[in-house]
Amino acid sequence: MKADPLADPQHIPGFLRGGGELGKLIREFPWENTSLGRPDEWPQSLRTSVGIMLNSHFGKFIFWGPDYTVLYNDAYREFLGDDGKHPHILGKPFREGYAEIWTTLKPLLDGICAGGPSFFIQDQLLPIFRNGKVEEVYWTYSLDPIYDEEGKIGGIFATASDTSEKAVFYQQLKDAKTEVHEEKYQRGLVEKSEAYFRELTDTVPTIIWITDKDGYCNYLNRNWYELTGQTPEEAEGFGWLTATHPDDQERAGQDFVTSNNQQIAFKSMYRLRVKDGSYRWVMDSGSPKYAINGEYEGMIGTVVDIHEQKIAQDEEKRYAHEMELLVQRLGLAMEAGELGLFEVDMATGEIYPSSRFIEIFGGLIAVRNSDYASMIHPDDLARREAAHKQSLETGALDYVARVLLKNGLVKWVRFKGLLSFDEAKKPLRLRGIAQDITDQKVLETQKDNFIGIASHELKTPVTSIKAYAQLMENEFRKNGEIMYADMMVRIDKQVNRLNFLISDLLDVTKVNSGKLAFNYTVFDLDLLVDEVGEDLQRISPKHTIIRKPGFYESIKADRDRLNQVITNLVSNAIKYSPGESQVRIESVREGDMAKICVTDYGIGVSAEMRERVFEQFYRVGAGEHKYPGLGLGLYISSEIITRMGGRIWVEPGVEKGSVFCFTIPIGIDNPGQERAEEN
Template sequence: MTHKVRTSKPKDIFAGGSNKGAIIPEQLLHYTIALLSVALALGVTMLLRPYLSATPSALFFAAVMVSAWYGGFAPGLLATILSTLVVNYLFLQPLYPQYITHRDILVRLAVFMITAGLIIWLNESRRTAQKIAEANLKSLRQSEARFGRLVESNIIGIIMADLNGSIIEANDAFLQMVNYTREDLRSGRIRWGEITPPQYLEVSERAIQELRISGSCKPFEQEYIRKDGSLIPTLLGFVKQEETIIGFVLDLSERQAALRDRNQVEAALRESEARFRHLADTAPVLVWMSGTDKLCYYFNKPWLEFTGRTLEQEMGNGWAENIHEDDFHDSLDRYINAFDARQDFKMEYRFRRNDSEYRWVLDTGVPRFTPSGEFLGYIGSCVDIHDRKVAEAALQQLNEMLEQRIQERTLQLEVANKELESFSYSVSHDLRAPLRHIAGFIELLQKRHNSTSTLDEISQRYLRIIAETAKQAGILIDELLTFSRMGRTEMRYINLNMEHLVQEIKRDLISQTPGRTINWHIESVPFVQGDPSMLRLVLCNLIGNAVKYTRTRNPAEITIGSTDNENEVVFFIEDNGVGFNMQYVHKLFGVFQRLHSDQQFEGTGVGLANVQRIIHRHNGQVWAEAVVDSGATFYFSLPKLSKKEGNERT
């Protein structure tokens, strides 16, 4: 059937008939139009020669375009050659034709011929696209005609419904089966749920679910409730077309009646098979069937139209020749394994279409059995999923590209951070020497002053300010050196007793704050895995801040404790100090960011930045909450590590 259709297509191209004699006059007309177009361009150019002296070839482009548009490649080429000769001998060098090899003339002729050739190529592409569009339109009309004949058939019942189960259209064959009228259909009295017996609702729902996933379902038997309450047995199959469900219904009542006699049974089976083949040939999916020997013996019309091959070529294992070589072995193994296990299967592979393009298809197969359980082979269907696969591949490529960009940006950021840390370390280190000189000379001046008493009170105050400023600058440089080292120091993870560490820091701070009344509330805190020197610096900064910012409180209240969950331990340091405005909480952990002046509370603005860097290197988080004049609470979290992770990080 496929080859007969193809051999008849060339005849349809020519409206005048199929004999060769009808083609020749039409070809002569094409060449005649080409000659007339060039002649017309020559005549108009001669008339307008004073105005076209700079571009004498302009109208000949129109002649080439008309020839190629109407006649195609050969007439367009003829017009190009004639136009080139006319332009050269009549307009470029009309008096001295022997100078045809002059460079300027050759360049102008070459530009003309290239442009004319481009015009011919564009027109030929347009004609080819037009032929393809006409062929596709013809195929679509044939498909619509086949479907129309199927709908008008009085053998197969057809139902169309939405996804909610409301029947929106049915042909006369189905209405006769269930004994309803078209007025009943228009009034909405026919619904699948109302004409389906309860014992078949589950089977019908499974078929609908299969339909929503794969676009079709395997045929199954069920009964319908007729208008008079009687039941009619049917063979039912669904396919989905966008948001519409199309059901194909075969009346099996005659087959059941014929079961009384063996000959009638065999005749009914043959008729049912013929009807099924008719149904399969009109379904918008590729259907195949195989026997118990794994070899395929049936393919429906859409399959043959898709591959452009005959049934004889596809029989047995012939259909597998269309599978892409990269997918062949995997697909064959899946088919054989499922066949041997008598199991359903789904697989995706690239399948060659009749235009030699490989398209991704979803192949679904299910085993067939007789009522007594005898295995009959497989039935399956293929659905074109190429557009979906192409979209998935494009999305994967985009994700890979984004991942690569993230890695590149991360590497650039790491390099920049290392350079910044190195620069900070170098600057801080180089500043220490001159500060030591300043501090040394101030000390010498103070000693000399004490021995000679030659400086007045203002000069003495200046010396004290310089000494304190130099000392503060030294502290700041030490803080910066510590901050820069935090990014380069190698982490050393051990099991750390945080409670002992808190007690040690508390003793140090008590010795540094004589005369103050501080009430310490230290709860039991757990062991953690981390770097001991770094976490000691974190606690020193946070507990030290609590002591510093409760200086105006008597007594000061400081609470240290923790909470934990499945993944992390959260520590907190709470005080009743001066607190801060939460509007500026984002500045707390930045370098040189302070919420109080030096006159109120001394500091460098580097300590909390160090805390954040250390906690982030431990893969934790740090944050704070406060109320002005009502105290503050600082939190930091540390992830719980397994013993294996702790050993790997040590």
């Protein structure tokens, strides 16, 4: 059985410590069987009130919740006598514990909980069962609201005293018509009652005020002075208004004067200056009070600090307004872009699609996300699953898939979204958009087909031109016509350049059509780096290509494709650093990945360009036409590395230039052994 933490003195909450007999009974009471629940689940307002009650020398008790569950302290227990209600009424609803006075006090309690005034009643006859019988007992007691964390009334704080002896004695004096003694006694009672009242209100965790029928404030409890720093002389009369914010002063005063003149209850929210000079929002509530003969005597009320609640409400309103504007703007953007909105409950799998989303899926109206997922093309399911798996790590979803409609048509759709998580990193909701990109895909296919056909058609004449140029160069050299032979060499170089461009175009069509083939073999990565460096060094006499092999192992990958990527990166480094002399190639191992970095000291790549440098047809310095090329090399390199399971990126150089790096999986369990066998 799990031990009760309240049984261990070290784990007793501060508000339940001490309190004598009732403190012990409250700690041991099975509160989980009542509407209050366990003490460690009680709201802070109830905890504070219980702490005040247990440590008070006055008889105090609390009625909490809609059934007015009873709690009381040792001082009040003395009034219950023996063989009576104690300890049976602890934790019981008031109606069960005080059946004999329920009908008398219920209207007072209900009135306070409904926002009515507090009560202070002297010498009221309320019979109770104690000492084995029903006794006629006179009580002097007060009933005040306890405000919970939401500013609502959660319960009632009561302070009571058995004044039977005084009441009986007073009646005897009255019967004997001993006016002198009665006057003295009355004066003593008034003084005692006033002192008692002040002591009582100073223990209540809120500000209490009282005015006369002319609105003159003649009492504020200690909490007012501690909060505002005012003195009694500064606050009496209408001086309390000087502690309100200048912008709220007129309204706060008018609210009070109007209710006082009309003798009606009021509530007024304003900012109150506190000791440090700052202002806090408070709620001032007042109700009319009457004498026994029904004559209006003034107002009585409370001031409650609601600053955090007010700030939160204002922030919520501001956020709601901003969200409304955002939704309006987003709606316009969605309409312009023909985007379909969707939201998925990750726990239940329920989806909430917009009308445009439903339209994209051929008019299908579904409640389950799986119904829409079943329409994804089978060849694209793996891509969809991988994108959703990645979103659990990054929180972002982005993929393209084909959707098979019931009428046989196929749509290309791009899905983008953001995933929200709870504190335990469990996915909660996926909110995103769906965009029909079928027309865009058709155009891309037509473009790729055109590029592919054009590239193939160019291959034959270019090959012929290269062959004829080489033949003519040989003939010119044989005949001693060196100038014409050199011209043929230049033609051959330009033809080679044209061949590179055609190869890039062919690779782009293969990438976009998903036909880029890979041939995996085991090879020495450092040896490949050396070969690329040597080949490019021969045709780049103005640069020194520094090779720093540091991998020392073999990998399993497509050697020709890696050759293509490294060649492209080194060629770019040479091209974009015309005024510099060095380019560096380095290889290292990082975990189960091989890493290659190419460093140049040229013009560099700006932060904005770094985001786009691997896009198709994007060129650095393209506006100046200074650096030749189609802007395809890095795009193709990125696709090759990505499809081999790696990653490619660019970083700024230490002082200038750029560092292009990529990583790819090693692909074998023991690369060192593989390399030894290969050697």
